[in-house]
Amino acid sequence: MDAIYHLGPLTQKELGKKLSRSGGNITLVVDNLEKNNLAKRKKDENDRRKYRIHLTKKGKDLIVKVLPVLNKSYCR
Numbered sequence: 001m002d003a004i005y006h007l008g009p010l011t012q013k014e015l016g017k018k019l020s021r022s023g024g025n026i027t028l029v030v031d032n033l034e035k036n037n038l039a040k041r042k043k044d045e046n047d048r049r050k051y052r053i054h055l056t057k058k059g060k061d062l063i064v065k066v067l068p069v070l071n072k073s074y075c076r
Contacts (some may be wrong), residue, residue, distance in 0.1 A: 001033065001038060001039070001055060001059055001062070001063050002063060002067070003015060003018050003019060004039065004053055004054070004055050004059075005055060005059075005060065005063045005067075009042070009052035009053060009054045010052060010053055011044070011050050011051065011052055011053070012026045012027065012030060012051070012053065013026075015030075015053060030053055033053075033059065037056055037058050037059075038055065038056060038058055038059035038062060039053050039054065039055055039056060039059050040053075040054050040055075040056055041053060041054075042054055
């Protein structure tokens, strides 16, 4: 969620590269984000074969709430 929040909507392949994760792992992660209404797959406007992962309002609200806590723990 952090990567999508900071970099904007990404394809699953782009997200996997950014996070150094396999395609199967990213599919599972995105499936779970969708199940919890935190992210949504939307067709790419320029290439209908691709889907971009977007955060939902609920996802954005959660990441905004959690980021300050995460940043504090990284700075210790």
